[in-house]
Amino acid sequence: MGAGYVGGPTMAVIAKMCPKILVTVVDLSQKQIDAWNSDSLPIYEPGLEEVVKVGRGRGNLVFSTEIEKSIAEADVVFISVNTPTKTAGIGAGRAANVKNCELCARTIAKVSTSDKIVVEKSTVPVRTSDAVRSVLEHGANPGVKFQVLSNPEFLAEGTAVDDLERPSRVLLGSLQSDAGLKACQVVANVYANWVPREKILTTNLWSSELGKLVANAMLAQRVSSVNSISALCEATGANIAEISRSCGTDPRIGPKFLQASVGFGGSCFQKDILNLVYLCESYGLNECAEYWNWVVKMNDYQKSRFSLKIVRSMFNTVTGKKIALFGFAFKKDTGDTRETAAAFVARDLIEEQAKVHVYDPQVSREVMMMEFNYTLGLSEATKPGFGDYVITETDPYEAADGAHAIAVVTEWDEFKTLDYQKLYDSMSKPAFIFDGRNIIDAPKCREIGFQVYSIGKPVTMT
Numbered sequence: 001m002g003a004g005y006v007g008g009p010t011m012a013v014i015a016k017m018c019p020k021i022l023v024t025v026v027d028l029s030q031k032q033i034d035a036w037n038s039d040s041l042p043i044y045e046p047g048l049e050e051v052v053k054v055g056r057g058r059g060n061l062v063f064s065t066e067i068e069k070s071i072a073e074a075d076v077v078f079i080s081v082n083t084p085t086k087t088a089g090i091g092a093g094r095a096a097n098v099k100n101c102e103l104c105a106r107t108i109a110k111v112s113t114s115d116k117i118v119v120e121k122s123t124v125p126v127r128t129s130d131a132v133r134s135v136l137e138h139g140a141n142p143g144v145k146f147q148v149l150s151n152p153e154f155l156a157e158g159t160a161v162d163d164l165e166r167p168s169r170v171l172l173g174s175l176q177s178d179a180g181l182k183a184c185q186v187v188a189n190v191y192a193n194w195v196p197r198e199k200i201l202t203t204n205l206w207s208s209e210l211g212k213l214v215a216n217a218m219l220a221q222r223v224s225s226v227n228s229i230s231a232l233c234e235a236t237g238a239n240i241a242e243i244s245r246s247c248g249t250d251p252r253i254g255p256k257f258l259q260a261s262v263g264f265g266g267s268c269f270q271k272d273i274l275n276l277v278y279l280c281e282s283y284g285l286n287e288c289a290e291y292w293n294w295v296v297k298m299n300d301y302q303k304s305r306f307s308l309k310i311v312r313s314m315f316n317t318v319t320g321k322k323i324a325l326f327g328f329a330f331k332k333d334t335g336d337t338r339e340t341a342a343a344f345v346a347r348d349l350i351e352e353q354a355k356v357h358v359y360d361p362q363v364s365r366e367v368m369m370m371e372f373n374y375t376l377g378l379s380e381a382t383k384p385g386f387g388d389y390v391i392t393e394t395d396p397y398e399a400a401d402g403a404h405a406i407a408v409v410t411e412w413d414e415f416k417t418l419d420y421q422k423l424y425d426s427m428s429k430p431a432f433i434f435d436g437r438n439i440i441d442a443p444k445c446r447e448i449g450f451q452v453y454s455i456g457k458p459v460t461m462t
């Protein structure tokens, strides 16, 4: 249930790896299902088209809006629906909204006439499976039994197919009863078709639910830690790339997730940390809550620090200036813009009345505008004329033509190999580059004549 960024790729890989299993992916949205059945999939993910084609071609991967019929026929039901941060009521702005999971449980209870294993794949607050189990048991048809498992997903967007085909681990939580452990083995056997047994970790239900939140919190914490040091590097003349390399060489620290940036985005890091913060507060663990909350606060600081740097460097005013934003997705190799730092930077610049020309190879104007509206409440309705300040471009050279500055906010590979001399020649002078991802060749760009700012590196702008 749920044909989104997780449900679609995850089930497509199960279908590919398990030819004898029929996988039906259902969703409330007809548009979404039509897209999965077409040649133009609803999400951009390298390698995904090929995987989907294998299952669809073989007939064991089906996308459908026939939710009730598909559930009734299934032995195992995965709940992969969205669990966004609550926007109103108790815990608004922090707690996760598990309404969609509960609705799925109610539907499963109503239509099931045979026993089923129900697997929570969505990221949920610890002990949500209790609620799911209660809804299932109270709504069950006579004689029908359910087992609830937790099987959180660890794929990252942009590398989803590889992450699913070669996962670092599969986490499966169950009740420690005979029936719970048996259900756990059924789903473990599915994964064992392609995942080595030692990578299938089984735990109790609560450890599995909480383990997912903690994994995301720890990853985000690394990014906030390195970003906090990037500010100190700029103040002292140290270089964050050198620090990340020297720290990452220590095997106890490791080299991954030490890339300083304009700030992390994505639909999950902030949502899951806030969820963790809320959980800690609910149990009266205020110091723990505050500790994790700082990971989000540091990220907010990093985003606004970047915008401020742009305005300050450009003589304290960007009013009426054209600024090219390179990238809008929250990271490369995805068209996903949820919580992207790019939207915050664009918002700050537009507040200062700059005209922001955005180029992203995978993000349409429609999606961009939806993100401004959803995350920042910015639209023509709330800020008349807003659309005139965001200009979407289909070519980076046009985005930069006549611009006063380029701000790199997504690390798309193609930004590394652009003709920066050509860009420079077409821009207003002095021409600035603000590299929020540290991907451009800064010394070369300085040689060309650009004023270059790189995150966490000595500032040598004149």
Ligand SMILES: NC(=O)C1=CN([C@@H]2O[C@H](COP(=O)(O)OP(=O)(O)OC[C@H]3O[C@@H](n4cnc5c(N)ncnc54)[C@H](O)[C@@H]3O)[C@@H](O)[C@H]2O)C=CC1
Pocket: 001, 002, 003, 004, 005, 006, 007, 026, 027, 028, 029, 032, 067, 080, 081, 082, 083, 100, 103, 104, 121, 122, 123, 124, 153, 154, 155, 156, 157, 267, 268
């Ligand atoms: N996006 C990611 O990379 C990752 C997300 N997660 C978690 O997985 C869950 C799903 O995330 P996404 O796939 O990104 O969300 P999404 O928003 O892309 O997809 C969710 C889908 O569920 C559908 N849906 C909602 N209620 C439904 C219902 N009652 N019946 C049938 N379909 C329903 C929606 O129409 C939507 O298409 C979330 O809990 C998220 O935190 C976990 C790991 C990675």
Ligand SMILES: O=C(O)[C@H]1O[C@H](OP(=O)(O)OP(=O)(O)OC[C@H]2O[C@@H](n3ccc(=O)[nH]c3=O)[C@H](O)[C@@H]2O)[C@H](O)[C@@H](O)[C@@H]1O
Pocket: 123, 153, 154, 155, 156, 157, 158, 216, 219, 223, 256, 257, 258, 259, 260, 261, 262, 263, 264, 265, 266, 267, 268, 269, 330, 331, 332
């Ligand atoms: O639960 C989820 O949704 C997923 O969240 C993240 O995956 P994702 O958000 O897709 O992408 P990441 O690669 O983790 O990047 C998140 C953000 O951090 C930023 N980042 C990452 C690494 C780094 O060193 N520096 C940095 O700024 C990225 O640019 C991006 O904005 C986790 O990596 C996945 O394991 C998890 O399943």
